[in-house]
Amino acid sequence: MKRELPLFICALMGITMIIQYFIPHPYSIKFYQTVIGWFIIIMTFAFVLGIMSIARVHWNKVSRKQKDWFYSLVALISLSVTLFVGFAFGIERGKPFMLIFEYIQVPMESTMFSLLAFYIASAAFRTFRARTFEATLLLIAAVIVMLGRVPIGYMISSKIPAISGWILDIPNLAAKRGIMIGVGLGSISMGLKIILGVERSWLGTIGGE
């Protein structure tokens, strides 16, 4: 019951969903949509545990007065305030919940995203060194494509945008396609292993029994 039933459920659902893919009948499509809908409902309870997890981690820090406990308190307050205003006043535009989202969450998240501009520069400086043949190719391709995107590239040579386009369209596409095929095979093989019960580590079984 503890291991066999989950393995059976997993195999049954896996094979059922593979078969479903080949049946275009409306009942089959309805079934698919229903199952997808179920995912959402099952997830909900996991989110409850998720929220409990984050609350627990921070609560432990606060109650044990560990280093940086004050910040954990900030997280706890921010979490409970958001949950409270969301459930108490609703989530329509203009409500406190959405104000928190628009003026606190979104600006910080998009700023976090924009840090990439800095990191892409530092990563390029730090690692784009012609140490080996492969590294040289990487850096030359990167430089040409970068030049191809801004007017300066065109000013250096009118050919650069065309070369950059060619690199993106031909060698880049070939590499991507090779990776995709490999990923397809690797992931399908992984999926089969799970469905057939060869790989059971997700059940908490690690070594090959």
Added chain:
Amino acid sequence: MEMVWITISALLTLAIFSFLYKDNPIYKFAEHLLVGASAGYYFVIYFFNSVKPNLIDEVVKNHHLIPLIPGFLGFLILFRLSRKYGWLSRWSIAFYIGTGMGIYIPVAMQANIIEQLRGTMVETGKVGEPPLFNISSFSLLFSDFNWHNLILAINGPILIIGVLCTLAYFFFSKPHKGALGKFAKVGITFLMVGFGASFGYTVMARVSLLIGRMDFLVNTWFRQLFGL
């Protein structure tokens, strides 16, 4: 009032930027504020957009009983809190994973394998388009030898070689020596050029994001606040 909110946004934006200098109390404060708010946000949104219409309204208002099945499966997850019955949560996880794998396998077979196969036979992957290995473009090249025609003729073959050699790189069960080793080496060449190109291509989009944030700080906030 709006200016107050904008000022809060701007200060929090600066707080996140301060991380670039080094980790500091202001960043720590902003980070924890953000994590708490976003975890709460996601849960609330998830509840109102998914659970309420799909489970609660269905059962309470429409008296549909089928959503109770996933409701039950989901409830089993909560047994994780019990030391003794924790294993019950595996049933729902098994359902989730099994279904996910079953949905994924045929889709991956189609999108990652079959589509890519066709795309490597003809241009743009559409049936009836010119072949990737195009004899007529070669004959054009021989009758009128110039750069443009050369590129036109060899594009297809280069793409084919690139795909095959990249595949060779992913061979696991044979040592990369001899012919396979040479193919794999060419494959690595294509991978590196591809990675470099993708890297270079992304810079622009990332800089745009930063411009957006700076524009907010300079024009939306600073200039308005001081009426410049």
Added chain:
Amino acid sequence: MRLIWSLVFILMVLTVGSALCTDETPSPPATIVVSDKGSDDGSKLRVEWSPSPDEKSTNPVLRVERYRIMRREIGGQFEEVEEVFVGEGMEKGKYVYIDSNLQLGKRYIYRVYSVSEKDVVSKGYAGGSGVPVANLFNVERLNVLIFIVAFAGLFIYFYRRAKGGVELYVRPIAGLSAVDEAIGRATEMGKPILYISGLSTVDDISTIAAITILGRVARRVAEHETKLIVPNYDPVVMLVEQEVVKQAYLEAGHPDAYSDDIVFYITTRQFSYVAAVDGIMVREKPAANFFMGYYFAESLILAETGAATGAIQIAGTDAVTQLPFFITACDYTLIGEELYAASAYLSKDPLQLGTLKAQDYMKLAIAVIMGIGIITATFGLNWFQRLFVAR
């Protein structure tokens, strides 16, 4: 299968308006066939008609420029469905139009008119009717089925063979030999190990691969009694990983060292999650960072912050768009399929390694098919490419 449904075809040939030239309207299509489209949920009909003889007329009043498709239900009015221009959507010399969003089991009546360049509509029309039917097998996906069966066959064959005790060679994968080195270094320095299993859900296979690798890593970490930190983006992934890590500690003989504080949830918002993980990196200063699974734009933020703290970084992802960033900012990167191979490799389970062989043979088959496809395409044999169209 298809033949049975083909019997449902309703063929009506009506040649009204036997276009006398004196009519001064273009002649309509000669024949029309309305049939079930097949391989669908019963919402589509296939309307097929032959070109009007006036397509090549020299008189612009008569020269057909497009065809107008009209449709009605029993007891309804005719309504225009679509206009098809001359030469558009032809198959084997006939025009084919797939009419969609129809109701299952209902009869639909069609008329196709010719319209000339001067917008003169033919007096006559070609008419027919049909009933859409729901099908039980999607013939257009037969190729996918064959590929799955072939691959599963290879998979099972090599699995059996490995069970029979045949030793298989697996080439070294650069990032994997570094795993032990990284764990060792962390132990020496007395610093923790950070493991991130991507920003996707548990129904994504790369996440599963990341979870299995975590299992192997956690076991070694537990043996060395090193601290492990596993912050999560998705709560279901967190639940699975808690079990995996707990079991790893149990197997390593240190069940007491496990607590649910090792594997915890942060938030399911991309950049909020990244902000928190960045914080962990700079404060806990892990000696090794693992980034396995599926990633989005955040990959470089994580990897660069990690590099700045001086950690050994091992990444593995099948997210093609993020590979360049891991390649540049991490010490080792498992590229695409290597991520999946890694989980088999680290298990040291001969059965799992056997399945790698199946993947290789499939790759070989793909290369051969590709070769045949390239040659047939070069000689204009389109039927071969058509075998690889799936809808």
Added chain:
Amino acid sequence: MKNLLDKFLKMDRRYIFFLVALGVIIPLIVPIGLPVDITKPVKDVYDAIDSLPEGSYVIISLDYDPATIPELDPMAYAILRHCFRKNLKVITMTLLPAGPGVAEMATKTCAKLENKKYGEDYVFLGYKVGVSAVILGIGEDIRIPFPQDYYGTSIDDLPMMKGYKNYDDTEIVITISGTNVPASWVAYAHQRYHVNVASGVTAVMAADFYPYLQTGQMVGLIGGLKGAAEYEKLVGVPGKAFVGMDAQSIIHSLIIILIIIGNIAYFIVRKSKKEGVG
């Protein structure tokens, strides 16, 4: 010297961060206006509009949604302002369901900037379902797909639209999109009704539309932020694209210079180390 280079190679990343920040902030505060070379496809669009007599009708279809705003808004603004400055009669619309909000914003903002009056100088028709159906419908009579404007006013009640029927009264159609919609405009509006079509698209999509230029199916093409910057320069309204392009050029150049100097330093250090050993 060697030590200096070694230090440079191991430079604190924060110096780079500082340079990147400057590279973005400076152009925002003082637009530099780095030379933007004008390419022919963009100039062609400009000329096509610039040569129109006052009072000509143009249709501007803003077929993009919020996701592509950063790239497409600047060119939409530049084109709209150009048309308004030339006193053309502008009809705006969108063929994307998520488009009306974005399209209305662009139309209204530009009209306000150029002091134009709704109903007399411009109209906004909003969104209607069906790409080809709408495009073909306008070919017969604009009142077929759009009996009313976005705000529910009958077309015939708008002073500007009196005397406007279909493409025969239209000098040019400009479609701005990150999707394949411009192809539909070419296929239906240009092929069938022979109206001039020009297009503004994202940098990624631009390659797909170049063939239309060669065949003359499009009079011109504006691609990506760079194209928008060119257009802003032609019209003389330096906007977001112009500033953005300055910052982009600076950062791209900065990264490339860092890579080049980094490599030179790396080779000098490596060489001297080798000599040291030998």
